[in-house]
Amino acid sequence: MTAPLGGWAGQILRVDLTGRQTRTVPTSPYLPDFIGGKGIATRIAWEELAPGTEPYSPDNLLMLMTGPFSGTLAPTSGKGTVCAVSPRTLPKPWFTYGGMGGNWTPELKYAGYDGIVINGAANEPVYLWINDGEVELRSARDLWGKDVFETQELLKARHGKATQVICIGPAGENRVVSATVHHRQKNCAGMSGFGAVMGSKNLKAIAIRGTGAVRIADPAGFVEACKKVHRLVHAGPTETPVRMQMGPTNVPCAHACPFGCATRSHDVSLKLGSKGGRKNIAVMCNGEAYEGGWKWYQYPTPDMEAEYTGELRTRAVDGLGKQAGDELQLQIEALGLSGWTYLTLRCWFLACLDHGVTELEGLELRPTDVDFWIELFRMIAYREGLGDLLADGLLPACERLDLPAIVKKTARWLEPMWGFPSHRDGRACEPQPSPLWVFDMLHWAIDSRDPLASHHQTGYIHCWFPPHFEGGSALVDRKKLEATFTRVFGEPGILEPGFEHLDAKTRVTKWFDDRAQLKDSLLLCDWVFPRVLNGFDSAEALQAADDYYGDIDAEASMLAPLTGIPFTSADLDRAGERIRNLDRALQIRNHGRSRVVDAAAEWVFEYPEKSDGSKLDQPLFDRILDSYYANRGWDLTSGWPTRAKLEELGLADVADELERLEGLAAPDRGDARPGPEERG
C-alpha cells in the first residue's frame, strides 16, 4: 500500500551482523494486513526463515518490533515484541515471541523505525548504536561480561542519558535458555531465551536515540479517542472490577501507561553493578512471590485431598522475606536471567527433598536459603556444575540426571507444555475455575510458548468470578457478568461452568486469541486490552452498573484517526485472525506443528482443577479441540488451516505453499506427546 498518514515510521532497520551492514526496507509491503509487531515479524519469518533453522544459527532472525501505537498517546502503548527461533521451547526449538515494556519502542519510532530485524552473527562482541538516521555497529569488547545494569549505565554515559538501551547479561552471552533480552529495570523479553539468541550473534546491546515524532493523520480525532480510552481504562487492568488503589510506589512498566498496576519500587541496600544501593522494582506476580511466596504451588490443595488419588504432590513456595527476596530478584536480573525460573526450581527442589534427593551434581539443595539461590543462579549464568545442566532448561537437565521417576514427572508437571512454567491452567500453579481453564487450555494447545503472558485478558476473567482469587470484588454479580458476555458475543452460556455451550465457548476463545495477536502487533498491554469488561471507579459504581461492558472498539477508535485508514473492529478481528493463521502456517511448515503436537497439552488437564475439581479425559479433550478447530476453520485431522480459511484472510500464497508441503510429507507425528508411563 502507499504510505499511510500516521502511526508507522515507514521503514524497518535490517542489520546483517556477519557482513556488518545495515540498511532500511519499507514497512509498506506488510501494511495494513499485518499491522506491526508480531504480525510483521511473523510475515518476515514466513518469507525468510528456512525450516530447520537452529536458534543459534546465524540464519536465525532476531526481530525487535514496535507497532503503530508505539510512541503515541494510546494508553499502555509502550510495549514491544521480540521474535526469533527460541532455544527454550520443547520438544524442539521453534519460532516464538516475547514481550516487554519500557521506553525503547517510542525511542525506536522517534528514530524512524518500525522494527529491527537482525540476521547473521558478528565475529566479535558488538553493539548497535542507532542515533536517528545514523546506524553503526561498534565494538562491545569493553561491555562483554558486564551485567545488564552496568551495560545500560555505560552506554547511557557514552551516548547520553536519554538513550534507551536493550542488552543481555552474562547469561545471554553464555547461551542460557532462560536468558533475557533486557531493558531498564524489570523490563525484559524473558521467557523465550532470546537473550541467548542475541548472545549467539555476539550482539551485546542496542542503544537507541530518536528525536523525531510519530505522525498522526487526524490529530484532533486521535487525541479525542485517546482521552475516551484513557477514561475507559482509568480504573486499571481488568484484573480489578473496582479501581485499583495505586500507591506512591507504583511506577508504570511501560511508556504511556496510566497505572503502574503491578509494580512497587523501594530501596534495597544492595551493592550491584557500578553503583551502590539500588532501588528494586518488584513487578507483577512473580515479583511478589520472591518476598511473600506463592501458596498456589500446593497440589493437591487441602480441599482436594479426600478425592485425590494421583502421586504428584507439590508444596507451596514460602517467601524469602523482603530483603532477601529483593536481593535475589536483582541478582537474577543483573545476570540477565528470567525471574520465573526461580519459582519453578524452588518448587521442584522441595519435591526433590520430599523424595530423598538432597544433592545434585555435588550441590546440596537448600531451597530456603537465599545464599544457595544466589550461588545457583551465578552457576547457571556462567554454566558451572549443576548450573550448566539447568542452563539448558529444567526438563533437558532432568533427562541427564539420575533421578527417581516421580521427581522427573514433577518437573514435567511444573513445566507441562512446551518447556514453559505452568500458568493459569488451574493445576500446578494458579487456580482457574471451569470453564476458564478450558479457554486457557486451548490457548496453550495451539501456541508456541506460555500464551498466558499474552492472553491475560482471558486469564483475568476469573478475577470477576467468586471466590475472587486476586483483585476481584465480592460485589460482582455473576448474572450481570454472564449477561455482559452474552450481549457482547451474541450467545448464552459462555461463562457457565462445565462443557455445555461448547461451540460458543470455543468461539469466544478464538476471539480472545485473535485479539491477543492483534494486541502484540499494535502494540498494547494485554492486562488492559481488549476491554470486554469495564473497570469501575468505586464499589458503588460497580453495584449501580446494569452490565459490565467495557469497549471492544477502543483499539479501532484510536487506530483509525492515528493512521488515516478507516479501521473497524471487524477489520482488526480479521487482522488478528490473519496473524494467528500465518503463525500456524509457519509452525506447520518450519516446525512440523500438527494436531498431534497440540494434543501434547492434554495430559495435565486430566488432573482435577485445584479450586473446583473439574477435569477432562482424552475423548472430551478431542471434542473440545474439534470444536475449536471448527471455529478456526482448521482441518480436524491435521490441525492445518484450510485453503478456504487462508484465502478468506488474504493468505492465498500461504495456502499454496502449505499445499505443496502436504504433497511432500505427512504432518509430523510429533515427539511431544508423553508416553503412557508419563501420563497421570
Next chain:
Amino acid sequence: MPVTNIPASSVVLHKQTLCRGCRICELVCSATHDGACSTQLSRIHIAADDFAFAFPAVICRQCKTAECHAACPYPGRALCIDPDTGARYIDERECDGCGACADACPLRRTPIWEKTGSDPRVYIKCDLCRGIDGGPQCVLMCPWDALTYKQKRGP
C-alpha cells in the same frame, strides 16, 4: 515594555513526588500542538532516571519577570502575553526564530525550547494550551495528579 508592567500568569505546576514518569503529558502536549507524538516536540519534559525512579520535570514557569518577553525583538508580536491566562506564548506566524527568548530563559538549553523534527526556525514554549477546550491538556490527562493548573487571581 518594562518588566514590572507584565501581568502575572497562570502556571502549570509539577509535583515530582507524585510523578511516575509515564510521559503522557509530553505525548498529549505534542499531539495537541504539533499534530504528532514526540517527547522532543513537547513543551513539558520529564527528565526520567530509569534506575533511580526519579522523575523531575522541566516546565515553563511563566515567570513574573518574563525574560523571554523582554528579550524578544518583537515583544507583543512574536513573544506575546495572553490577555486571559497571562501565558507567555510564541506566535509562530510572527517568530523568525532568532532564539533570543530561549537564550534569556532561566531554563535555557533544556529540551522544552528545542523544536526538532519540524521547522527549526521556530522555537516552542508552553502557552497553557491557549484556545484549547479544557485548558492545559497535560494537567487534564495526568493520571497521577502530579500536574496542577494554578490559575492567576484577577486580571
